[in-house]
Each structure stands twice: as structure tokens, then as C-alpha cells.
Amino acid sequence: MKDRTHAQLSRYGIREMSRREFFFGLGASVGAAAFSSLLTREASAAIDSPLAAKPPMFPAKAKACIWLTMEGGPSHIDTFDPKPKLAELHMTQFERRGKAFSPMAQGKRYYVQSPFKSRKVGRSGADMCDQFTHLPAVADDICFYRGCQGESVDHPTALYHMNTGAKFGGDPAVGAWVTYGLGTLNENLPAFIVLPEVAHPQGGAGNWSNGFLPAHYQATPLRSKGSPILDLTPPDGGNPEHQRRGLDLLKELNSRHAEHRPNATDLNARMESYELAFRMQMEAPDALDISGENEKTREMYGIGEKATDAFGRKCLLARRLVERGVRFVQLYSSGWDSHDYLERSHSALIHSVDKPIAALIQDLKRRGMLEETLIVWCGEFGRSPDNGMRRGGVAYGRDHNPSAMAMWLAGGGINAGRVVGATDEIGETAVEAARPIRDIHVTILRLLGLDDSQLTYFHGGRYKQLSQTGGEAIAELIA
């Protein structure tokens, strides 16, 4: 056990021991094959920093991931999974009781039809509601999935589950696992970046935590207002020359201190982190400054239009970050929790993301980056075919439904132009290709060249993995 831990630490460059110690730590119980694969990795990657780029575990097209989270639970029925049957049942009343149901789902219920029309789009003929006017242009680049099933009816637990594989928070987020597995291509920028709404989602930063993984893999949330990275510069903006002078004195003090001290690796790493911070201070503002993009591009993302400006900026920023070697970018769009006023609120939300997302896919494509980027679109759960009609029957919406949801993938390695899985005739539960969230996680890792069962971290006496106890990739989603 000990030997595996040593190997694990070394593989990811965790500075716990020197290279020499690493060889010492390899005992007889590591098989010859494992040993030589370690050597190959060492040689090919020359791992020094825990964030250094690491080769994937098997060949993969996608090198980076952009994850579009529609927080609140977008309705599958009113986006990509139309249910004509509900038009027949519209306003049919029924009663549901039972200890196993959330109070939200109990009592007098009414089936409700979609307020939107749906139509077939693209050569693939995927279903899409008529509120999407830009996304149809890229429908053939998308693989729609209707089989994903969650477990939780509450927002934070469902969102934690989708983001970290565990319902109770505190476990590493998908982005942390991916950067742990692949490192980053640009160490002057954070490897895992989150673009939240101004308001953080329910459950807060636990949604992008590094959990038990070393802190190198934690996300950096960029703020949509104010300074994008916390404390990137001193409060008064700083002066590079003065800062350099300070860093030089600090280096002098630290070198003298290190002379007689035993923990040289840590001391040097700490000093180097100041230099890296200094470089980040130089590079990050450029990456985050979208003013250099031409007017046409900005217009394409909907920047400058009231409805799409905020999400458009995020999408454009995501492209710029991935372009510069950032491994994992997660974007949030909030407010999809339409218990009431489904028509108005879903319509507004769809309009706010439709154009920016279509632009992101097109922009990546024309730059030849789409094949190398995986895009994931999902919420934390889908919505119910029925409603409690809180607004006296005029402004219906839908409640939470983890048994069915809308999700799609685009980009590198996915089965583009396909619709995979199906829900029942009213959209209450997935009935075809129905798979748990952990299988989606395994699939996403696979698309990025990582094997969930090999991407493990020894913690608290157990090898842990994103899928918790193992899962299976959803073959139909993969090209």
C-alpha cells in the first residue's frame, strides 16, 4: 500500500520527497509493468510541478473541457425532449401522497404541456424547442442525451452530485480530477477556472472544490465583476519595479534561511510560487481582456445585447482561456428553477444562452479547436411533467425531477448528430439508455483520455475516484 502511495505521489509530482527518495520508495510489490509505465511517464513528462502537463491515459481528441452548467434544473420537456402527450393531458388533475415523495411533489397535481413548440433541426433531426434560434445551426455538432438520472430532489445535493460525484459536498469536482489527471498546458494561468454568476450557486464553493486532492487542483473562480482573480495585484495596483525589488529582498532572506534548514524542497517551492504569482499577474489580465477581440466576434457572441451580454462574455472568455492552455472551464447560468412562469422564465433564459453557446461552438470550430475541446451542457436535474399550480392556474411551471433531464455534449470525440436515450411519454423518467450520473462522469473522463478506475487518489485509507465506486462509460455518446 505504501509503495502505491509513493508511486502515486511521484506521478503527480507532489513534493513530498525527492526523486531519489521516490526510487527508494519503490518496493518489490510494484509489478514490473507498473514500474516501467511510471518510468515512461517520468521520462516523457519530466514532471516537476504537480500541475505540469501529463500525457492522457489513452489517446483522446479532447484536451480541454468547457462545462456549461444551467443551475436550477432546466426543463428537458421544454428544451430538447418534447412530450406531445402532455398536450393531451394538459390540466388533468391527480393526487399524489406518500412518505417517499418530497412535499413539493405531493398533493393536488396537474399535468402541464410545454408552452413552446418543438421542431426537428439539423440534418440529424434533433428535437429543439422554438425558443432556440441559433443553436439549430450547430445541432449536427451536438450529441443529445436523454438517459441521465440523478438521485436528489434538492438543489445543492443534486448540484454537488453533478459537479463532484457525491451528494454531500467536500469531494473533488470533475475539473479538479481532470487537472489532477492531465495537469495544465499553461502554468501561468490557473488550470481549472470557474465563471460563476455574480451570485454563487447553492452549496457555494463546494461545487468547485479540490476536496481531498492537493490544493493545486482547486478551481479559481473568476469574478464577473471586480478583479477577476482575488488579490492578483496589491490594492493600489502595484508597481512591477517595486515588486521586483521586494521579491529580490525576499529571495535573499529566504536563501540565507535555507542554508541550514532541512526542508529545502518546500522552501524552494514556496519561493518559486512567488515568482509564478508575479508572472500570473502579467499574463492573466491579457487572457481575461476581451476588448482585443474584433467587433464581429463580439457581436457573434451577443456581447453588447442586453439579453446575451453576460453569458456571451463568459463563453468568449472560455474560448480565450482554453486557447491559452487552461484545462477546464466551467460556466454558470443561473435561475433555471422555474416552478412558476415557465413560459416567461425559460424563454428568457434560453435566449440568454442560445446565441452565446452557438457562437462558442462555431468559433471553436472555425479555429480548429472544437475537435480538441469537449463541451458539456446540463443542469443538476430535469423537471416534472406535472405542477402544483401555485399561481392559481395561470402561470404554471414544473418542479424538480432527478429521474429525467436534458444534457448534451459537443466537440472532441463525441457521437455528433445523435440523440441517445429516451424518457417515457410524459418525460417523467428515463427509460432508454438510462444511466446514473457516475456513468456520465466516467464518459467525460474517457473523452478527455482519462480512465476513472486508474485516476485514483489514496485518501483516508482508500483509493478514491470520481465515480466513487466505479462506473461505466456510455458507449453511445462516444464516436
Place this chain on the structure above:
Amino acid sequence: MKKVAAAFCFVFMLASLSAKDPMRFKRDIYPVLQAKCMACHGADPDDLRGGYDLSTRARMTAGGESGKPAVLPGDPDNSPLYRAVQWQDPHRRMPPKENDRLTDEQVKAIRLWILEGAEWNLNPPQPISWDAPPDAHGRKPIQTSGGLTDEWTYRLYRPDDLWAFQPLTRPAVPQIEGVDHPIDAFIQRKLREEGLETAPPASRRDLIRRVSYNLTGLPPTAEQIAAFEKDSGDDAFMRLVERLLASPQYGEHWGRRWLDVARYADTGGFSNDYERPNAWRYRDYVIRAFNEDKPYNQFVKEQIAGDNLDEGGLEPLIAVGFLRMGPWEQTGMSVSAETRQFFLDDVTNSVGATFLSIPLRCARCHDHKTDPIPTRDFYRVQAAFATAQFAEPNVPFLPSENAARFEEGRQRIEALLSETKAQQSALNAKEEKAARKWMEERGLEYLPFKERQKLPKDQKPPLAYGLTYQDLGTRKALNKRVRILAWQLDRYRPIALSVYDGPKAPTGNVATRIRLPESVEGEPVDTFILDGGSIHSPGESVDPGALSVIEMAEGPAAPIPIGLKGRRLALAEWIADDGNPLAARSIVNRVWQWHFGRGLAANSNNFGATGAKPTHPELLDWLAAYFIDSGWSFKELHRLILSSETYRQSASRPDLAETQALDPRNELLARFASRRLTSEELRDSMLQASGELRLEIGGLPIFPEMNLEAALVPRHIMGSIGPAYQPSRTRDERHRRSAYAYRYRGLSDPWMEAFNQPDVNEACETRESSIVTPQALALMNSRSSQDRALAMAAQIETERSEPTGRIERAFQRAFGRNPTAAERQSAERYLKAAEKRHETHMPTPFVYPTSIEREMIEEMTGEPFIYVERLDIYENYEADLKPWEAPPQTRALADLCLLLLNANEFIYIY
């Protein structure tokens, strides 16, 4: 020679063949096939990977699609199945997941079984004696309350995987010449076996810094260091230890460590992250317990069953708040049976991990994969908590509790509450005005809101009539704010977060205080083994019990009653019994870890087979016995450990490189382990260096300044946003120790988080100290760091009048020493350049905001709306000294101070 060896091998093979073990298949092989293979090869006859089926012997031997036999009885080395589990061929590794890979022992067992003929006997005679001698590999069955299957019940364990469950031994102290101290004797015996010896003693300077941080979390002052360097008396070090143990800062620091394990936070987490009324009383109870040296066995009983205790006055009612420290929430949307079960699962696991170093969660859905913990035991322990019901009763404040600032705090919240209610009423009035108009226009008689609800639809205006989306969003935010403020008023009531023994209690929404019911009598709730851990699949019912694997040294402790009352007390008494080997080993190991940075067993929350084995098992047992004999006293244990040479040795040694190569993790303790300061130590040390630290003890949590952007990020809570994080108004509050800082589950202080302050949802096993760039950014650039540096500079200017003296003083305050000549020179040069910059560069004043605009997406409309929250604290804020209030000279000195606070010398302890 070769011939002899071959002949010997042959004889050995015959011997092992003749000793064919009839249990082997059922005990060693079948469970492995079931757990590791059958999911893909047998569980579903319609879905067999590679067409290979392991469900019968015939199919198993026949093989799959390849058409070749998979098992050749008697010939393991040519059997594809054996080769696959060996992972010999990179294309045929089974099971494919590294996580599932068979252990060497399982692979060996498969080899032996095929060699013996690959028999398939699921009904062998059961083992008759639990005391049967171990098998050829030294493995033995072990008796428990019984697993869900016979395979599990009769499986064999390697004795060294069971070390933690064995009775405590009282090993003799090794006799080593010239070594008097028992700890040194155990440590040196092992060092000598490796040809090593203890490092030379640490310097006086390193030693006082090490022990001061270790016991109090604070550095010694330059003056204290100098005095200790001069004091050559034999007992100087132990006098220092006594002074530190007697200081209240000891309890704050060691209490904070316990709170890491207990998962202390001031809020409940999840959707609403509501405040937990007076969770701080539990925090202060823990701090007092350490300062008073409360015997650990008593400490255990009070935290698990304080409400069951007749003695100890009211304090144990606060102590039992431990059981409620985990994240938990019940909303209007949760299924209450599920949230109740979540609590029970969580508390069962955390009691195991905290007090026994056995996380019980692993046995929730199935019998434990590696440890002798059947699922039955998980639910037996859980049954001890099945009668524990939540309550937040009034427990009058104790004389030892700090009730300062209650009055001003209450007045503030009351004012905010009435202000918010007035805003609420204004919006309601607006709706009513519109409603009146609507009704009058239709010739209907106006009825107030409640009364008109019974009218038919066409005779009343729709809900929220006359309100804009902006109004609707604002009203929702105000409604939530009223609820949150009402909660906060509970801070000033003598509420304790507690439990009582009672029958099933209605679990309402967590948004209201849970009061003690009038009657706490009734039938206890039954506890069932839940199939797969699901409340929807109850199986066999179980009575409360303890871990059945533990044989108590003095015979079994009293059984746990099956009635409503006293279950937890009986469990706590079992845990804290002198004869229970787990509890004493667990805490002694933690204390060792908190002194040396690493436990004798390195996974202090997991003593099971998958946790790290103790490096010095005899020392661990000897210490556990010593701890029990000295009345479970922490302070006695500290004295013993601190007085050892092992503790007082240097962190370095002349042959450092060789020693590190031989023992990279310093398991042998051939030197003291250096470490980085924890987030709390770092913040407290900066406050001490700047002269701002206030050593007030206990009471209401404080709110240090947090990066303003992080503090003002709207936190999405159910249907609204949480209130903005505002720092405490006065310096005296803000500059208190970090142990007293308010801990939100849903909002962490990015500065503290950068320095590895752990997540509060899991019991923290050990503090990490990874080195990441945000640390450099936080420590160099954040306002809080810069404020400390400026305060330090201003303080130094009151102490010394000329530049050289000031530089000297800065080094003293940061490092506890004077600068060397070279350092002085460099610092002078830097200071001059800095002064020059500051003379021409005026910092821009910054004004704390007194209100904040919240832009939110209104869920009903999908439209953004703006909600303006008043930040009342900043209206009358006692700010720290700011750069624009200080002359260039002070600002330049502050720049130097900031560099010192960033230096490795400030941040590492040796």
C-alpha cells in the same frame, strides 16, 4: 545443492496438497469471484462480458468467446483466469480497474485453489472453533455479531490488519543504556535497528518557537526567546512547558484541533446555510475542557451523552452538541425520513471515526470489505442514536461563558429586523393598494389579503397584483432576510444546540428553532438493517449494540439498553472504558500527531486494514496504557512527550541527506519534522507581530475582515440570497484569535482557504500544507496582509525612533531575532528605495461600502432584478490604519514588514 532444493520443493508441494482446505473455495475464492468478477461475468446471464460466465464450475472452466478453457484444474500457470488476475498480460488484466485489483494474497489463494483442483464446494463444514490455530498464512477467522453472508462471517483476517481491535498490551520499556525516557527507549530501539540515532538537541531558539506554537499556536516574543536562551537551568524547558500549558491559549489551540475533527461550524450548510444558534457554546466547551484538563473519558461521555448524565451541571447539555456538528438541513422540499436517516448515518460514521478511529460509513451498505465490522454493527451502533432527537433548549449561560457584547449585538439585530419588516410592509401595502383599486373598479367590496383568499378567482386580483418583478424579487429577499435575522436574534438567548432521548419527533423545516416537546415519553423508533443503505429497503431489525469485534479487557461493558433512555450513555461508557483498546489508542495517536506532525499510525481517522499501520505499535500501546493510568489526562501526556529527547531533537542533522534517503517520511523520527504554520497560526502570528492581537477568551464568534469581493459575493440560498458577510465593527473583536472566527459552511475565507483551512463537512484527519500560488497572492497583495504590515510599521515607530532601530525591531517582531549585518544592509537599501517610491506615490483612499446592490435572476421571470442591502456595520466602522492615513515613511516600513511576514523564516517551524 540444486538437487536438494528441488527435492525440498517437491516434498513441500505434496505436503500442501495433502492439507487441502475444504473451506478454501467458499471462504477465499467464491467471495472474491462474487465481489470482483461476477458483476460482468455471471450476475446477468444476458450480459456476459466476452461470453464468460463464472456462475458454475462447468462454465468457469470452459471459458468464454475465445473457446479456450479458462481454468485448467491442477495447472494454474497455464490457466488464463489465473494469468488475468495476475495482470500478466497487459491486454487481459482482470478485474480491469486498478482499484479492484486483487491483492497478492487473493491471487495466491486462487493459484493454490486451481492447483488443488479448482473445486466448487459452497457447502463445506463450517469452522467449529473461533480459537482454531491460524492457517498457513497466519490468518484466522474472527467472531463478530455476524455478516449478511456466511462467507463474510467466516472469512479470515491477517493478524496485522487487526492490530487496532486487539486488547491493549502493556509492553515493557526497552532497556537501552543511557536512555531513561520510555518514549526515547522505544524510538531509539527502532532507530538503532536501522543504524541511526536521534538527532542532536534543537537549538534553544528553535525549541522555544517549536513548543510555543505546538502548545498555544502562537510564537514566543523576542524577549521570551532571549530569556530562554539565557536560562541554562536543567528545568528551564519544563518550566516553559508548564507556563504554556497553564495559559488559556493552550486550550484555544488544542481545542481548535479537536474542532477540526468534530467539524465545528456556525451554520448548517446546504440550501440555506442557516446559522446554528449558539454553536459557539460547544466550541467554548471544548476549549475549556482542554484548559481544565478534563479527563478524556469524561470528555467522550459528555459529547456523546451529555444529556444522559446526572453530574456535571448544565455544561454536558452543551457538550452533546457534538452530535449535531455535521452538515444537516431539512427544507420544505426534503423528505424528512431521508434527512433523519442522513443524520443517523452521519453521526454513526463520525462517532466511529472520531472516537474509535474506525470510520463506520464503509459498513453502511454492505459488510465491511476489509475490517471485521458487519453491517449489523453499523446499525447496532446507529440504534444507540435512534432515540436521540434534536432540541435547542434554554441552558442558562454559565459563569465561565463570555457573554460580552450581547446587548449591542441584540440591539443591532432588532433594529435590522424592524427595518426589514417595515420594507416588507411597504411592499405588502403596495399590493393591497393595487388590490383595493382592482376590486373597487369591478364594484367589489375590498377585502384584506387573508380574507379575500376564499373568494372565487374572478372576484379577487391575481397574486402579487400591482407588484413589478423588481418588487417580487425584493419581497422574496426580504422574507428570507426576516427569517435569517430572527435566527440571529437567537444568538442572544441562552440556547444550546442539543439532543434528548425521545420517541420519533416530527422534523419540521430547519428554519425554526426546535423546542423540547412537553412529553418525551413513548416508544423508541425501531432500527433496521437497511439493504444497500436505503431507507426504502428495511431488512432485519436490530437492537442497539457496540462493535462486536472488540473484546473488552475486563469483560464486556454493560449492554446497551433497548428502551428509550440511556442508549447513548451506555455506548459512550463502552467507548471510554479503560478496557476498550480503540478509544485510548485513537486519542493518544492524535495527540502524538499534533506534537510530531504525523501519528504513530498515520491515518488517525482510520485504524482499519486500509489505514496505515503503526510505525511503533508497542509505543502506541504503552502510551495508551500510560494515558489511562494517568486518569486520561491530556496535560500529563503532553508533559511526558515534551520531556523526551525525541521531541527536543533538532529538525536537521549533519547526515541529513542520508537520513532522508533512508526514511523519506521521517517515520523513524531521526529528526524533528519541520512544518508550515496552519492558516489560523499564520493569521494569529501576523496579528501578534503587528501588536494588534487581542487575547479575549470565548463568546460570540467574531468576523475578521475578508477579501471584500469574496465577502460581498451574493450567496444563493433557497429562493434568495444570504446576507452579505460583514466584519465585526471594532478592532478589539476583529483582532481576536482565528479560533473564534465565524465558520460558514457555504462561504470560506479565501485567505484562510489558500493556507489549507479544511472543509468543515468531513472530520479533518490532518492539516495539509500544499504550496500554491494563491498563497503568495493572499499573503502579499491582500488588504488584510497589507493592513497587518502597516499596523506593524506604525507599532514599530512608537517603539524605535531611527531607521536602523526600526529595521532591528521589525526583525525582532517577525523573527524574534536581530538582523545580521548583511540583512540590515539589504533592508536599509530596500527601505530607502521604498521611501522614494512612496514619496511620489500616494495611495488612493478606499471607502468601505455602506450598501450593496445585488443583481439576481428572479426565478419566476428569468429576469435580473436588483436588491439593495444595507451594510450597517460600515456605517460606524472602526477601520484599521490605512495607507492613505500614513506618511510615506511608515508605508515604506510597512513594505519591509510585509516582506518579513512573507518570509519562510516566519512561516516555518523547526
